[in-house]
Amino acid sequence: MESQKTALILIGYQNDYFSPDGILYKVIEESSKVTNVVSNTVYLLKCLESSSVLIITTPIFFTPNYEELIEPVGILKTIKESNAFQMGTEGSEAITELRPFEQRIMEVPGKRGFNAFINTNLDQILKQRGITDIVIAGAVTSICIDSTGRAAHEKGYHVKILSDCTSARTVFEQDFYCGTIFPLYADVVTHMELLERLQLLVSA
Structure with a gap:
């Protein structure tokens, strides 16, 4: 892997999922704690900060009346009903x-659903930067992570999914x-294995 051709895509790192008072925190709480998703992600970002790896976040937002959801x-129904x-x-x-x-x-x-490529210019940005390898982290493993990963693969990118930086609804689902x-x-790797491939390990 080459750092300058690699992009880390952060999905769903928002309070409604990862903050203890978040509306949907309970959905991924167990899985997140078992694998220390947030702390692993922070360490990964620390290691990537001075590298040439492109780091992107694709937050999901809705207007107050959720007019985007038909x-x-x-x-998505749960998100609307809970005002998340x-x-x-x-x-x-x-x-x-x-x-x-x-x-x-x-x-x-622009993300309004599961796939981070839909309704966004993510693919355009990646192609403009000459990205060939995509690394995916975040939530929810069985939905947004899977949908975005498959789409990236179908678009010709080499996909890596971080097993210890992704959160599912249950530990069983994650595994x-x-x-x-x-x-x-995709290749399934830990954040440490990714850093070894990129030769970007730093001290904690």
Whole structure:
């Protein structure tokens, strides 16, 4: 892997998922704690901060009346009914742990569903930067991570999914996707294995 051709895509690192008072915190709490997702991600960002790796966040936002969602089902229905990820609310903001890296992270707006490539210019940005390898971290493993990973693979990118920087609804679901689903189209690695490949390990 070459740092200048690699992009880290951060998905869902927002208070409504990762903050203890977040509306949907309970959805991924167990999985996040078991693998120390937030602390692993922070360490990864620390190691990547001075590198040439492109770091992108693709937050999900909705207007107060959720006019973007037409007859939503599943988790999008839950988001609407619980008033999660409303634009301008604390719940929709990035978690505080990412603030030290704000100047290093590029925000790509427009995500309204599972796939970070839909309704955004993410693909255009990646192609303009000559990115060939995409690394995905965040939540939720079985939904946004999987949807974005498959789309990236279909667009011709080499996909890496971080097993210890992604959060599922249950530990079983996390293990199942990392062990059975993701390997069908992506490399599943830990954040330390990724850093070794990029030769970017630094002291904690």
